[in-house]
Amino acid sequence: MRQTKKSGDRFAKEPKQTRSRESLERLLTSAAKLLTEKKYSDFTLQEVSKVSNVSIGSIYNRFKGKDDLVRQIQQREVERMDIDSAVMINNLRRQQLPLRQLMPAVVHGFAEFLRKYRGILRALMEIAIVDEVVADTGRKHSVQNIGDYEKLLLECRDEITQPNPERAVNFVFRLVYASLSRYLGLGTVDESLEEGDWETLLDDLSDVSLHYLLGNPDQIRE
Amino acid sequence: MRQTKKSGDRFAKEPKQTRSRESLERLLTSAAKLLTEKKYSDFTLQEVSKVSNVSIGSIYNRFKGKDDLVRQIQQREVERMDIDSAVMINNLRRQQLPLRQLMPAVVHGFAEFLRKYRGILRALMEIAIVDEVVADTGRKHSVQNIGDYEKLLLECRDEITQPNPERAVNFVFRLVYASLSRYLGLGTVDESLEEGDWETLLDDLSDVSLHYLLGNPDQIRE
Amino acid sequence: MRQTKKSGDRFAKEPKQTRSRESLERLLTSAAKLLTEKKYSDFTLQEVSKVSNVSIGSIYNRFKGKDDLVRQIQQREVERMDIDSAVMINNLRRQQLPLRQLMPAVVHGFAEFLRKYRGILRALMEIAIVDEVVADTGRKHSVQNIGDYEKLLLECRDEITQPNPERAVNFVFRLVYASLSRYLGLGTVDESLEEGDWETLLDDLSDVSLHYLLGNPDQIRE
Amino acid sequence: MRQTKKSGDRFAKEPKQTRSRESLERLLTSAAKLLTEKKYSDFTLQEVSKVSNVSIGSIYNRFKGKDDLVRQIQQREVERMDIDSAVMINNLRRQQLPLRQLMPAVVHGFAEFLRKYRGILRALMEIAIVDEVVADTGRKHSVQNIGDYEKLLLECRDEITQPNPERAVNFVFRLVYASLSRYLGLGTVDESLEEGDWETLLDDLSDVSLHYLLGNPDQIRE
DNA sequence: GATGAATGAGGCTTCATTCAT
DNA sequence: AATGAATGAAGCCTCATTCAT
CATH class of the missing domain: 1.10.10 (Arc Repressor Mutant, subunit A)
Incomplete structure (x- = not known):
């Protein structure tokens, strides 16, 4: 032949x-x-x-060794996440939603994102404790990712009643992040893990965020 | 294996x-x-x-081995924390504060508590990943501890505007717990650790909680 | 690396x-x-x-590891050698021999010494290439050992015709050391190893040393 | 096929x-x-x-493997050395010097030769410890090389006062070889390495050789 | 032939656990 | 009971050599 x-x-x-x-x-x-x-x-x-x-x-x-292998894995996964994240944020942005609808959408989107990558994220966070390079990469990626979400939310800045919208959005997003991470067991397993309902949590997070962002400051003063 | x-x-x-x-x-x-x-x-x-x-x-x-030693250490520390916690909660209860003052007091009190024990808590959480006994003990302790705080807050149930005060208080407390844990690096180091100011965080957490508990649900509907 | x-x-x-x-x-x-x-x-x-x-x-x-083990072995062997060497030198000194008899005695004594420890010496020299601690210890021991022999020879300084007896003795002893080391394969095996007769070598070394120490400098000028 | x-x-x-x-x-x-x-x-x-x-x-x-490669390298280097050596010896022979001048010339020439090839020689000597083929080749080359120098010196046999000029020359040359090797760290690093001055060593070696070859045997008898 | 990815035996080291004193 | 020396499985990593392309 x-x-x-x-x-x-x-x-x-x-x-x-x-x-x-x-x-x-x-x-x-x-x-x-x-x-x-x-x-x-x-x-x-x-x-x-x-x-x-x-x-x-x-x-x-x-690979140069165990550390190097792990770092390459991180690179690969982080790149995937970045793409995923960018696509999702872009889709949300296009819809030009008001905050009352955007917030739940962001919470759900981000929650799905974390849920999808929870396994590798948990592992990388553990490794970050002992590997400064992994920690750095993770930190940079995370900061950028969070920043993107915040920018998205700030496109509704006119609706926000808090005196400093940037600060308020940043705080709210960290609240969401912390709650989701905890629920998903990122940053380690812990005691209250997985109790309660996922969907309910997401709704509650949206609610609490909107209460804060749209609330009347006088309400909480005497 | x-x-x-x-x-x-x-x-x-x-x-x-x-x-x-x-x-x-x-x-x-x-x-x-x-x-x-x-x-x-x-x-x-x-x-x-x-x-x-x-x-x-x-x-x-x-001790039977390494695991046993660790579990005994956990016992000892958990007992200490329980006492500490009980004393603090009792002091707060005595003051009979309205929610607007109780909430910040609870946040600050709980925050100090976590801060005081962050070292051992972080360690135990890490171990809980691989030792089911440690995980169980931690879980039970945590549930009880959180329950005590919730009961305290619910003594102001009349002030809460949310339709289901129990659920609302439970959610809010988890929010606080998650945020503080994250800040303190419990459940592992992660990327956004330690940025921002501790006192500011506590105030924000109180604020957001009060906005939620005392807010007008209509505010976040269209 | x-x-x-x-x-x-x-x-x-x-x-x-x-x-x-x-x-x-x-x-x-x-x-x-x-x-x-x-x-x-x-x-x-x-x-x-x-x-x-x-x-x-x-x-x-x-032991802390392989290096440490080797260093401890060196310590032990070096101490043995020091004792051995001191005893021999002392015995020679007591006899108060003239240089013509002392030199052969020193050569034979030192030769026996090296021969006895050739195995471990060869090993340690090889290790000294990569382990600075072993090299240092070996160097110090060697310098001291050679110094003792030179002092012994210098007790006959009056017989020496070379203008600078210290230098001459030092040179001669290094000559002897180098030749014996080579013969014994210290400092590595090499090509001409072991050819010739040991006793003859010792006699020749004594002879050449005496020729140098007792010689007439004019002999080698025109 | x-x-x-x-x-x-x-x-x-x-x-x-x-x-x-x-x-x-x-x-x-x-x-x-x-x-x-x-x-x-x-x-x-x-x-x-x-x-x-x-x-x-x-x-x-x-090459058949690592050993074979090393052996081929040795072949190549040894051939180079042989040529170098032959040229130098021939130049010396042409000058027809008396022993008093030939000896220093030989010492200097041979010293330069060793110095030039010290790197590869040291490596090959180390390998010779474990590779008998390398050891053999090295030995043969060395014997031949030394033989050439001895023949050159023996052209002045009439000046030599020692009863057996062949033996005396052979001994003296080995003395020189051993001292130079030691100084250059051939056959491994060792403790007294590199102390003293190269030129002084060469002069001393010439002197001691001449003292021996031209000396009066009676000098060292009682 | 040339290429270089793939292989795995073997070296160093750590640490939970056992056991003789 | 207390002690700490002894054990060895298991992990990381290197490098001579093989083999598919």
Whole structure:
């Protein structure tokens, strides 16, 4: 079977690259999966090797060590999140909603976002305790992400009754973030985890946010 | 292959001899201290032994193993917190404050409480990820503690405009808890940690809570 | 990225119990033996553990690591050598020999000394390349040892015809040292090793030394 | 396996051979350089491949393994040294110097020679410990090289007062060799390395040699 | 041939737990 | 009871060598 080399050229170097690519993909995927399933101190390269069917040596051919692997995983995941987040924010912005509708939409959107990535986020937060690089990357990503949401909410600044809308929006968003994180067990499992209903929580968060942003300050003075 | 550890509520033997008591005391104190200072994976019995001047053998005479030691430490700390908490709540109750003054007082009181125990709480939360017994104990303690605060707030139920005061108070308190935990880095370090001012946060939390509890539901409807 | 290792003067714990003492003894002896029999890069703790019947863990209970073990071995051997050397030098000094008899005696004595310790010396010299602490200790010991021999020879300074007896003695002793080291393969095996006769070498070294120390400088000028 | 071996059309391979030659050259040169810069246990094919820009696979196509590569390097270097040495010896021979001038000239020449090749010599001596083939080659080369110097010196045999000029010259040359090697750190670093002055050492070595070769044997008898 | 990804044995080290004294 | 030496499984990482492309 003689083949003309014309069409074949495209694939000339493909096979090698493909095999490599595949095993790298397997490696990163398995590693990310293990990371989300375990405590970091139980996350071992031996198991990554076993589960991904990539030898220890190969892991070390591609990454400088355990730290490096974890950081690359973080990069990959953060990039995914950024895209996801950007798409969602853009969709919300297009709708030009009033705050009363935007706030619940933002809460739901952000909540879904966190829920989708809770596994890897929890893992990365744990690692951030001991790996300053992971901490930095996470911090930068988070600040940017939160900033985007705040900018979106501030497009309704005229509706906000609080004297300092920026501050108010920032505070409210942190409130939401903290509550959701806690519910999802980001930043560690803790005692009150998962009690209550997710949808109810989201509604309550929207409510409380609107009460604060749209409220009459006199109400809470004597 | 590590699973969350189950089973096992036992008590350390309570030696009546003074020397024994002292060394047990030294042991628990040093261990608790180390626990708050380190990641759990860096918390080793070897170091506990060295720092507390209690031999490894003695540790194993008193405790079944590392897990058991940690659980006993948790017991001890939780009891302390319970007392602390009870005293504070009682003091607040006595004053019979209206909600507008009670809420800030509760927020400040609870905040100080969390701040005081943040070290050990962070450690225990980390351990709770892998030790089901620690998780359970923490959960129970937390539920009870939170319940006490809620009961206190509900003594002002007549002032609350939300249709379901119990639910509203419960939600608000969780909001406060989540925000404070996040600020204090309980449940792991994360990206937005420690930015902003503590006192401002407390005031904002009081404000937002009052806006919610005392607000007019119509405000947030169209 | 390997650097010469610095720092570190610590001591192995000195167990008082017999069993402990014995196993430490077994450990050090086996380790020293293996060290003399192998290239340093083939000297592994696993084998030390196997040969000495002391578990890896025990090795790490007594020594901070491989480097520390090696340094402790050096200490032990150097102390032995110092004693050996001091005794021999003292014996020679007592006899108050004239240079013509002292020189051969010194050469023979020093030669025997080196021969006795050639194994461990060769090993330590190899290690000195990568471990600055071992290098320092070796250097200090060597300088002191050589100094003692030179002082002994200088007690015959009146017989020496060279204008600067100190310099001459120092040079001659280095000559002897270099030749013996080479013969014994200290400072690595090399190509001409072991050819020729040991006794003849010693006699020749004595001769050449005496020719130099007692010679007439005019002989070598035109 | 369908190779028809004809003698024709071999020119087609010329360019490839050139390229091959070049990469072999690069390989050997880089490898020799790395060898002189590192401990043998830090000399890895991985790094040779990287530095020389020759793939691991190619290295294994050309050499049977690490040992073989090292042996080929030795061959190449030894040939270079032989030429260098031969040229120098021939130059000295032409001048027909008397021993009093020849000896210093030989010492200086040989010293420069060792100094020039100290890097690779040190590396090869280290390898010789574990590779008998390298040891053999080194030994043969060394014996031949030393022999040449001795023959040169023996052209002045009439001036030598020692009863057995061959033996005396042989001994003296080994003395010189040993001292220079030690000074240059060939055959490993050791404790007294590099102290003192190079030029002074060379002069002293010439002096001591002449004292021995031209001395009066009676001087050292009673 | 050339390439370099893949392999895995083997080295160092840590630490929970056991056990002789 | 107290002590702490002893144990060894398990983790990280390196590098000579193999093998598919």
